[in-house]
Amino acid sequence: MSENSAENLHRQWSRFWQSASGFWRGLSAWRVWLLCAALVAIVVLQLYVQFRLNYWNRDFFDALENRDGGRLRAQALLLIPLCAASVALAVTSVWGRMTVQRKWREWLSGHVIDYWMEEERYVRLAQVQDGGEQQIPEYRIAEDTRIATDAPVDFALGLVGSLLNAIVFIQVLWTVGGNATLSVFGTSFWIPGYLVVSVVVYSGLVTTAMVLVGAPLTRVVLIKDQAEAELITAAHLLREIGEGVAQKRREEEVKRGLWQALANTMAQWRNLCWQLARTTLVSQGNTLLAPVIGLVLCAPKFLADAMTLGELTQAAAAFTLVQGSFNWLVDNYGRVVDWISSLERVGGLLLSLDDLNHATSRSGETPAMPVEPVRPL
Template identity: 30%
Template sequence: MRHTFAAFRDAWSLSRPFWSGEHRWAARGLLTVVVVLNLALVAMNVLLTYWQRGFYNALETKDWNSFISLLVLGGPTEDFGFIPGFCLVAAIYILVAVYALYLKQALQIRWRRALTESFTRRWLDHRAYYRLAVQDRATDNPDQRIADDARLFVDSTLTLGLGLMRAVVTLLSFIFVLWSLSGEMTLFGVSIPGYLVWVALAYSALGTWLTHLIGRKLITLNFVQERVEADFRYALVRVRDNVEGIALHRGEAEEKDALEGRFGAVIGNWWGIMRATKQLTFFTAGFSQVATIFPFLVVAPNYFAGRIPLGGLIQTSSAFGSVQEAMSWLVNNYEQVAAWRATVQRLTGFDAAVAAAEAHAADGPAVQVEPREDLAASGLTVTLPDARPLLEDVSLSVAPGEAVLVTGASGSGKSTLFRALAGIWPFGRGRIAVPAGRRVLFLPQRPYLPLGSLRRSLCYPSSEAAFDDGVVRAALADVGLGHLAPRLDQVESWDRVLSGGEQQRLAFARALLQRPDLLFLDEATASLDPVAEETLYRLLRERLPGSAIISIAHRPAVAAFHDRILRLQERQLVPA
């Protein structure tokens, strides 16, 4: 019971922003209409039990006129007064059912949009995505949680919620019908009024308890299945995105073994789900089959004793079945509930991880924007996520137009220093003062090329419309990529189309367009030959004379394009 309450609490914490947010009235109004339509379906089901009673009584008495009127427009009956005809009820039922589904789907897409946008915004804000990637290894596959789990949560919550509501309303509605039809039964000298109600409740309660006892392991198994499926899909994407590296290393066999291992986890857990589902299905299928005939077995003695006509038998068994089915809602939906709980757990875990990242957004070296000319760092200490120090009490100042080269052994912390100066490294302390109103651009060793056209990759992070076509083409020509100008608006996976050297040239063209005041280059020419490297550095110094440039590089020739050289050694930054 404690876990059930926790699941509902977590589900409400995920749902509350949508139902109390900016678009709450539209959402609540749409939900109200959907609820009313579903209640109308329940009401028509109650009405149909009385129709069945009149219809089967007409069959039993061979009353042709009542038979025809009850099929078409309806007519009076001995037990209920006027009953609408089946054709009329069916037409209204179909109309209500169609719009109940249509409007539920409209509510689903609104809710999914709000939930997805909220998760995406929070994941990207304050660079929570970055902190999760470098520190929180437990929050696996955020892409799947945003794309798939959010969709499943919305769909399952609405479907199960409306289904549970209909079951409760059906139960309350048909209990009164069944009570009025039951009469009394004497058992061991005790008169039991409405005995059919108590039999239905007892039967359903026993089935619900046994279903939970048998199927509860499915909750954990479904949670694990979501994770291993996502891990396998991510591994496939990694292979797709690194085809050249795998081919060059002849790594097909190792990749095949790794993929088979991840898929083996999928299969292994799926077998667990199959075994648990088999055990549950043995019970639920048997329960459902018995439920088909059980109402007739309970009501048959009154029918054969002549106390009720055929229509009464049909109505009573129908009402009994409706009460039993409503009470057995969990029995019939246990697998869906188990999957829903697993989805809630994954989304709640992701939500908690993002919230923790938001709470620690101010951790790490403090970046302050000040009215000054130079970039300055003081008392800068940078650590790894496990608190091991890479740099201790480092000070640095770079003036406008100055070029500084940072060198040091591999693994000494040069790239992490850049991340700290960029304000994205959350581990450490100290103070970094950035000139106000200055544009900053980082060119890593492997440039980021977003999805879309070549023009978008070139103009990133600005929009494609930020630069004139002639300026864009000139920047491509300046870095030696003029032959790509005719393909500027062609949409490709450019990170796979372009070689490593071409991608780095593209990044330099991006710098020429953006004209940053502070430009950081982290091995930004590592894939280029020395001649191309010198050409691009000379181009930067000529075209961006007022930009402060801070570089990480190992080739000695690069030093000629810098005013100072600093070496990172023994956790300190010293002149070389």
């Protein structure tokens, strides 16, 4: 990436957060912060239920191994309240999370629309555009603002949940798995908490592979979205000719531009397809391997009667949960890329509107400052 490109991306990010962070400030922001605290509490409760389910898994399979009908019935009854609690917490979490996202999107969209309409900037912006990236600000306001505000809330809750999951279930792996002795070429190595060491190494390898394979994805998505915007713009121009808004003599030129925009869009989708195929190779391979690796690592101890069937399944489930927490980036790489692209486009639109202020100032008029709309949370 060139120095100018990096500087431009930094300006877009800074400009976006300069405006978007206004939602989290002010006298009325305490309501949304209270809702966020409640969401974190729900994440903790969900973790507790998951922890209890992990031990239920152990007790159930131990009872199954011992053919203990009484314990099996007790575990079956215990599963009912655990499942009910898990479902109730999941539903409540969805409601709270989407409420925060909806409020933030409403606030930021209102801010961008107000800034766009002030001093007829929507007219001047259309006049100065020449096919650049900010050709259709309405798409930035409708779609990119949604993605730019939805994703951070999901990411924040996901990261909190992953961190807590890792902390809790690493202790389970350390306790249930215990230590192991590995013999290599006649030399024995004692490995304390071998399941913890294994999950850290495995997760590190998978995350590194995803970062390396997925590095070009951000740029590919950005170019693809720009091609989509150009296709929409070309179709709008043809519609305007049909409605008599634009000049009829440009009809053939606009038609050629529409076909060219379609061909470019399909080419960018093909590039995206190949890039997603490579990242899917890593993510899907991890999905298939992670549960199996946990079982394989525990199998020697089970065969040596150093681990019960219940402990085997408990450790394998904990291994999958911990590696899932460590590999949060692997599971969310595509969404992170989409979010970064949308954030840059919203920031770019705001910078374009800022440039109109500077142009007005140079022409001798008094520039209007961005207004932060006061909207109820």
